[in-house]
Amino acid sequence: MGIERFERAGWGSRVFDAINLLFLLLLMLTMIIPFLNVISLSLSSGVASMQPDIILLPKDFSFEGYKIIWTSLDIWRPFVNSVTVTVTGTLLHVLLSSLAGYVLVHPHVPGKKLMITFILITMMIPQEAVLIPLYVVNKDLHLINTLSVLVLSGLVSGFSILLMRNFFLSIPYEIAESAKIDGAGEFWVFGAIYMRLATAGLATVTLFEFVRRWNMFTEPLVFINDSMKYTLQLALKSMIVDTSATSSTYMVTTNVKMAGIIIAILPLIAIYPFVQRFFMKGILLGASKE
Amino acid sequence: MLKTWRKYGALYLMMIPVICYFLVYGYYPLARGLQISFQDYRLIGNRPYIGFDNYGTVWHDPNFWKSLTNTLVIGGGSLVCGFLAPLIIALSLNEVLKSWFKKTAQMLLYVPHLLSWVVVGGMWIYLLSPDTGLVNLLLQRTLDIPPVHFLAESGWARVVMILVATWKDMGYNCILFLAGIVAINPSLYEAARLDGATRWQQVRYVTLPQIQSTMKVVLLLNTLGLLRIFDQVFILRNNSTAPDVDVLMYYTYQKGILDFHVGVAAAASVLVLIFTLLLTLIVRKLTRFDEV
Numbered sequence: 317m318g319i320e321r322f323e324r325a326g327w328g329s330r331v332f333d334a335i336n337l338l339f340l341l342l343l344m345l346t347m348i349i350p351f352l353n354v355i356s357l358s359l360s361s362g363v364a365s366m367q368p369d370i371i372l373l374p375k376d377f378s379f380e381g382y383k384i385i386w387t388s389l390d391i392w393r394p395f396v397n398s399v400t401v402t403v404t405g406t407l408l409h410v411l412l413s414s415l416a417g418y419v420l421v422h423p424h425v426p427g428k429k430l431m432i433t434f435i436l437i438t439m440m441i442p443q444e445a446v447l448i449p450l451y452v453v454n455k456d457l458h459l460i461n462t463l464s465v466l467v468l469s470g471l472v473s474g475f476s477i478l479l480m481r482n483f484f485l486s487i488p489y490e491i492a493e494s495a496k497i498d499g500a501g502e503f504w505v506f507g508a509i510y511m512r513l514a515t516a517g518l519a520t521v522t523l524f525e526f527v528r529r530w531n532m533f534t535e536p537l538v539f540i541n542d543s544m545k546y547t548l549q550l551a552l553k554s555m556i557v558d559t560s561a562t563s564s565t566y567m568v569t570t571n572v573k574m575a576g577i578i579i580a581i582l583p584l585i586a587i588y589p590f591v592q593r594f595f596m597k598g599i600l601l602g603a604s605k606e
Numbered sequence: 607m608l609k610t611w612r613k614y615g616a617l618y619l620m621m622i623p624v625i626c627y628f629l630v631y632g633y634y635p636l637a638r639g640l641q642i643s644f645q646d647y648r649l650i651g652n653r654p655y656i657g658f659d660n661y662g663t664v665w666h667d668p669n670f671w672k673s674l675t676n677t678l679v680i681g682g683g684s685l686v687c688g689f690l691a692p693l694i695i696a697l698s699l700n701e702v703l704k705s706w707f708k709k710t711a712q713m714l715l716y717v718p719h720l721l722s723w724v725v726v727g728g729m730w731i732y733l734l735s736p737d738t739g740l741v742n743l744l745l746q747r748t749l750d751i752p753p754v755h756f757l758a759e760s761g762w763a764r765v766v767m768i769l770v771a772t773w774k775d776m777g778y779n780c781i782l783f784l785a786g787i788v789a790i791n792p793s794l795y796e797a798a799r800l801d802g803a804t805r806w807q808q809v810r811y812v813t814l815p816q817i818q819s820t821m822k823v824v825l826l827l828n829t830l831g832l833l834r835i836f837d838q839v840f841i842l843r844n845n846s847t848a849p850d851v852d853v854l855m856y857y858t859y860q861k862g863i864l865d866f867h868v869g870v871a872a873a874a875s876v877l878v879l880i881f882t883l884l885l886t887l888i889v890r891k892l893t894r895f896d897e898v
Contacts, residue, residue, distance in 0.1 A: 449639030
């Protein structure tokens with residue numbers, strides 16, 4: 317198809333291609349320049365970062381910003397909280413969603429239709445609309461101001477269950493059946509066969525959940541107000557956005573704020589190569605589910 | 607009965623945690639929210655039922671209607687831009703023949719969608735700041751325009767909200783559109799070319815009609831998100847722009863968490879839930895979603 321197009325390409329077509337390419341390049345610049353600006357600022361000295369200058373390369377290169385935000389502003393604590401909540405929550409989420417997804421693979425379980433309806437209904441409740449009652453429920457359970465409440469919010473989701481079920485369905489059911497005839501129990505079949513054969517599915521759900529949890533903002537905002545339990549996103553919000561809320565001894569310079577932003581981005585950039593491999597398929601599966 | 611249990615017991619056991627979780631964190635809060643919306647909710651002591659008083663309070667609160675307008679304006683703007691921008695980009699990317707360029711562009715455009723609103727908002731608050739922000743510096747040096755207070759002027763605040771949201775999410779919807787375009791049967795293009803169709807005509811008469819179902823999915827997904835806008839507004843708002851940008855979710859947050867009028871907030875939440883259902887139904891009807 318490509319070659320044919322080239323053969324037919326006349327003068328007008330070539331002008332069109334050039335304009336099209338220019339448009340896309342400009343569009344990509346709107347992504348590259350802001351990030352370049354932020355990275356360079358985070359690696360500049362405090363004084364240089366406060367000057368009204370177009371900075372696309374570090375000016376007066378230093379790690380000062382990172383040092384200040386990590387040690388003086390103690391961002392390591394929210395960072396550790398975020399890592400704890402994200403890792404624990406993601407692991408539990410993947411395990412529980414896989415278990416439920418595995419159950420729904422079996423064609424003859426009595427009550428299967430009921431279970432699916434039960435799960436589908438939860439997908440139609442917008443989380444934001446139950447935020448206030450969720451606060452009340454968590455308060456009644458004495459979970460406000462604990463990290464557990466963050467692990468618990470979104471512990472399972474209908475989306476992940478259906479996604480895992482979809483991946484499990486591609487494994488021939490005969491394998492499970494013959495293993496059971498040989499005397500294997502359900503948990504063994506689940507752990508040793510299904511979990512091992514559906515690594516692509518596990519990777520997809522893990523990545524989705526990791527990103528969601530790392531970026532979680534509304535839940536910590538509503539359920540946490542003890543600054544010792546702050547997650548990275550909450551801490552950044554108070555450091556970057558409400559500058560006045562920071563300690564009075566420190567004037568938070570731009571390089572410090574930008575260092576905070578980079579620290580919050582790094583884990584996501586670290587997993588981006590995997591995201592590329594598994595996300596795209598997951599996104600398409602997810603959209604076709606709606 | 608016993609036989610069923612012996613055969614499927616382990617499976618039910620696997621389902622129990624999920625069912626318990628959904629009961630406690632899915633169904634119960636929904637019911638509890640409905641209950642609270644009819645109560646005079648206090649921290650201690652009894653919580654008498656007061657009929658529709660909370661709903662009345664919300665209904666007669668001008669701030670509620672103001673926040674509904676803001677939601678519809680910002681959400682509607684994001685809906686339109688968030689639909690058109692990725693569509694145009696996907697069509698434009700599809701015309702590029704070099705696959706490495708296509709992949710790089712797609713990869714790059716997707717990055718902001720991965721990041722939180724705190725990060726994206728924090729970046730743009732800085733980029734748009736009047737004295738040291740990159741955008742104002744560029745405007746000043748190239749076009750000699752005096753600094754614009756993008757986030758403090760009420761005229762700009764909504765526009766900025768819409769544009770930043772579009773910037774953040776266009777890569778995501780672009781993937782959906784591209785997937786739709788790739789799935790089109792190549793013989794349709796061949797036939798069009800044999801009939802002498804120009805490239806523009808191929809886009810107009812083959813590509814666009816062929817990705818209609820993808821368009822409907824994107825439109826429906828975006829509509830569902832319309833009334834949920836919160837993080838973005840919470841990060842980018844400030845006292846001077848609050849009347850123009852505070853959305854419905856912010857209204858509930860303020861009433862319930864900041865002012866602790868839990869009953870009123872619950873009533874507002876129920877109204878939001880009803881609006882969401884109505885909006886979904888309307889969009890489904892308009893796009894004839896079920897006929898795809």
